[in-house]
Structures are given as structure tokens and as C-alpha cells.
Amino acid sequence: MPKMKSNSSAAKRFSKTGTGKLKRMKAGKQHILTKKSTKLKRTLRKATMTDETSVKNMKKILPYL
Numbered sequence: 001m002p003k004m005k006s007n008s009s010a011a012k013r014f015s016k017t018g019t020g021k022l023k024r025m026k027a028g029k030q031h032i033l034t035k036k037s038t039k040l041k042r043t044l045r046k047a048t049m050t051d052e053t054s055v056k057n058m059k060k061i062l063p064y065l
Contacts, residue, residue, distance in 0.1 A: 007061040014050065014058060016065050022050040022058055 014022045028036075029044040050058060059065075 004063045006064055010058065010061050011065060014062060014065065017049075022055060022062075022065075023047050024050050 014024050017023050025047055026044045029041065033041060
């Protein structure tokens with residue numbers, strides 16, 4: 001049986017933590033930053049965990065992560 005392929009775009013965006021959860025960066029930090037508050041931009045810097053509703057799909061497209 002051939003190896004399964006990981007989804008390349010998803011592999012760049014998600015990483016696995018030690019406990020097996022998926023870590024991701026928040027969206028909205030690329031452009032149009034002048035109208036966003038400093039507090040919002042500061043919170044967008046931090047990584048967060050992927051919500052439980054999409055973890056099942058993520059594990060399917062990232063078999064080796």
C-alpha cells in the first residue's frame with residue numbers, strides 16, 4: 001500500500017503539540033492593520049488551539065503530523 005500524502009497547505013498552517021492537539025495562528029494580522037486596535041493586534045500574534053469541530057477533518061488530511 002502506498003504512503004498517504006499530507007495536505008501541503010494544511011501542513012504549513014498547523015503543528016501538533018505534545019498532548020496531540022493542533023496549534024494554529026490566528027487570522028487577520030496581514031493587512032488593513034491601521035483600523036485595528038493595538039490590543040487586538042497583540043492578541044492576534046499568539047497561537048491558539050484548533051477547535052474540536054474541525055480536528056477530525058484536520059487529522060484526516062494530516063496523517064503524519
